[in-house]
Amino acid sequence: GSTVEVDPGVEVDEENAEDDLLGGLKIDSTADIEVPDRLVDQVIGQDEARDIIIKAAKQRRHVMMIGSPGTGKSMLAKAMSQLLPQEDLQDVLVYHNPDDGNEPKVRTVPAGKGEQIIDAHKEEARKRNQMRSILMWIIIAIVVGYAILARQILLGILAAGIIWFIFRYTSRGTDAMVPNMIVDNGDQRTAPFEDATGAHAGALLGDVRHDPFQSGGMETPSHDRVEPGGIHKANKGVLFVDEINTLDVRTQQKLMTAIQEGEFSITGQSERSSGAMVQTEPVPCDFVMIAAGNLDAMENMHPALRSRIKGYGYEVYMDDTIEDTPEMRRKYARFIAQEVDRDGRLPHFEREAVEEIILEAKRRAGRKEHLTLLFRNLGGLVRVAGDIARAEDREYTTRDDVLQAKDRSRSIEQQLADDYIERRKDYELQVTQDGVEGRVNGLAVMGEDSGIMLPVMAEIAPAQGQGQVIATGQLKEMAEESVQNVSAIIKKFSDVNLSEKDVHIQFVQAGQQGVDGDSASITVATAVISALEDIPIDQSVAMTGSLSVRGDVLPVGGVTHKIEAAAKAGCSKVIIPQANEQDVMIEDEYAEMIEIIPCSNISEVLDVALMGEPKKDSLVDRLKSITGSAFDQQAVS
Ligand code: ADP
Numbered sequence: 001g002s003t004v005e006v007d008p009g010v011e012v013d014e015e016n017a018e019d020d021l022l023g024g025l026k027i028d029s030t031a032d033i034e035v036p037d038r039l040v041d042q043v044i045g046q047d048e049a050r051d052i053i054i055k056a057a058k059q060r061r062h063v064m065m066i067g068s069p070g071t072g073k074s075m076l077a078k079a080m081s082q083l084l085p086q087e088d089l090q091d092v093l094v095y096h097n098p099d100d101g102n103e104p105k106v107r108t109v110p111a112g113k114g115e116q117i118i119d120a121h122k123e124e125a126r127k128r129n130q131m132r133s134i135l136m137w138i139i140i141a142i143v144v145g146y147a148i149l150a151r152q153i154l155l156g157i158l159a160a161g162i163i164w165f166i167f168r169y170t171s172r173g174t175d176a177m178v179p180n181m182i183v184d185n186g187d188q189r190t191a192p193f194e195d196a197t198g199a200h201a202g203a204l205l206g207d208v209r210h211d212p213f214q215s216g217g218m219e220t221p222s223h224d225r226v227e228p229g230g231i232h233k234a235n236k237g238v239l240f241v242d243e244i245n246t247l248d249v250r251t252q253q254k255l256m257t258a259i260q261e262g263e264f265s266i267t268g269q270s271e272r273s274s275g276a277m278v279q280t281e282p283v284p285c286d287f288v289m290i291a292a293g294n295l296d297a298m299e300n301m302h303p304a305l306r307s308r309i310k311g312y313g314y315e316v317y318m319d320d321t322i323e324d325t326p327e328m329r330r331k332y333a334r335f336i337a338q339e340v341d342r343d344g345r346l347p348h349f350e351r352e353a354v355e356e357i358i359l360e361a362k363r364r365a366g367r368k369e370h371l372t373l374l375f376r377n378l379g380g381l382v383r384v385a386g387d388i389a390r391a392e393d394r395e396y397t398t399r400d401d402v403l404q405a406k407d408r409s410r411s412i413e414q415q416l417a418d419d420y421i422e423r424r425k426d427y428e429l430q431v432t433q434d435g436v437e438g439r440v441n442g443l444a445v446m447g448e449d450s451g452i453m454l455p456v457m458a459e460i461a462p463a464q465g466q467g468q469v470i471a472t473g474q475l476k477e478m479a480e481e482s483v484q485n486v487s488a489i490i491k492k493f494s495d496v497n498l499s500e501k502d503v504h505i506q507f508v509q510a511g512q513q514g515v516d517g518d519s520a521s522i523t524v525a526t527a528v529i530s531a532l533e534d535i536p537i538d539q540s541v542a543m544t545g546s547l548s549v550r551g552d553v554l555p556v557g558g559v560t561h562k563i564e565a566a567a568k569a570g571c572s573k574v575i576i577p578q579a580n581e582q583d584v585m586i587e588d589e590y591a592e593m594i595e596i597i598p599c600s601n602i603s604e605v606l607d608v609a610l611m612g613e614p615k616k617d618s619l620v621d622r623l624k625s626i627t628g629s630a631f632d633q634q635a636v637s
Helices: 047-059 073-083 113-149 153-177 201-205 249-261 295-300 303-311 326-343 351-365 375-391 399-408 412-426 473-493 521-533 559-569 578-583 602-609 615-630
Strands: 062-066 090-095 105-110 180-183 193-195 238-241 288-293 313-317 321-323 370-372 435-437 439-446 450-462 469-471 501-507 536-538 541-543 573-577 595-599
Touching (some): 047 062, 047 073, 062 295, 062 303, 073 238, 073 288, 113 180, 288 295, 303 313, 326 370, 326 375, 351 375, 375 399, 439 521, 439 559, 521 541, 521 602, 541 559, 541 602, 573 578, 578 595, 595 602, 602 615
Parallel strands (some): 062 288, 193 238, 439 541, 541 573
Antiparallel strands (some): 090 105, 090 180
């Protein structure tokens, strides 16, 4: 690959680079950072994808890019267009066909030539019209002169009008001579880049407009109604299609034909329009295709199209995070400079503001020692922060602006979750210091980046016959599974046979959209044990974790967001799986609000959550003895 020097002209303090959030970059603000000219050199991370793009540009191969939104897929596609040779560019002209008006002719000329041809034709048409005008006035003069002589003035005026009318409405015939330039690369500095994401058939494959006046001298000649599609405008360049599976199957098929043939006739796409009668000669569409989407999109695209692209090109996965190194952090500083540059109106970022963005990139990675590569979102934060500074006419964007921006650019889910907490306060559902039997503060993730507190209640009643787990909503399956897991443990220390009981599980106010409860199984287990043994649970504790049948607490996703949600809701302690300890990256303001307690076993969880010795102590001891030893032989995960 080609590694690019980050920022020529900026000194780096190598000695302290490791500990510095900016990787030792000696700058006062992002104004000191030079932004590379070529887009491909601006791409941060995604080394593999970048190398492939460079290689594919040389070989003119198609590329399939699979990965999360906002990681640079379209940026790389555009970058590729800058790498393709510009000498090959062409203009495409559509001409009237005197033999068959419904099959316009197509001519391809080197870029820039098209305009000359059009000008020449226009000039000719102008001269012709001028001649016609002169001719018309001569005829009118003769007719009117003759009428005056014959003392028939009215008749003369009438005749003049008729002559004028005839000339006026037959002059359109001369337009037919001027070709229609559908692809104009005259001013193009690089090979074209066409983003056809979400394009309908006409926009992608070209179209012929409907003509409301199909006869009587009023019609627009068919070649003038021809409109190019993305595939034609991308000729000799790049056609980028994101979420390719959203193209309908017929369109995908046609796209495949276009790729195979390298040319594609334009016809009217709407069947009942007059445009559908028109079909041009083949129009060149020799492009490199970059198809993008998430894994799901790829699996749902037309298999023949997929294998076509794959067979003649490359497939590459985009990364979501990248290892946090001083060099990478320096690049993230450059990222801010790039975004400020691109926007053109944002004030540059002060050093401390850059630090805050890099911290945020660490946090959003959700992984220790990593930085997020979801740059579109990060760029959004940069723009909101810059806008705040700009609104106040300041020269630089400050750390304070970034903090404010973070608050403003909360995702919809985050806003919902905050709103939800607010609302819950009204209903006095918030945290208390009391102990309550069978009620646990669970934690869940909404959307991608917001935590939410989700209380769980368990109640146990004798069953009529075979016991059941009774839970409602989308979390039913998870509830059943966790009860099953905990019943294996309960069997070992209690006389109660859970299978003879009905276990009711209620997720309090879990009517929320998009709540993922996958990781609440220690919550359910704790609630069930508490209800079964009549031992109250400390309501100032919240918890998240998955549970194995042997009582191990297993790691879950989204711990950082969950901890923040617990803190916001007013909890003083939060239990997380020990294995997730390294993923915690909470913000300072929350770190002071809440104590994080990593646990690896359900006995430890209960030790923290249950209240009221001595009953609690004896239970925890019993649990310790069985989950520690009795289960060790069974290698169940
Ligand atoms: P995708 O096509 O994967 O959804 P884009 O390429 O449209 O994402 O990215 C949106 C914006 O985010 C880009 O215009 C660029 O400003 C920024 N961006 C995305 N990925 C990167 C990257 N790897 N390096 C630098 N900037 C990036």
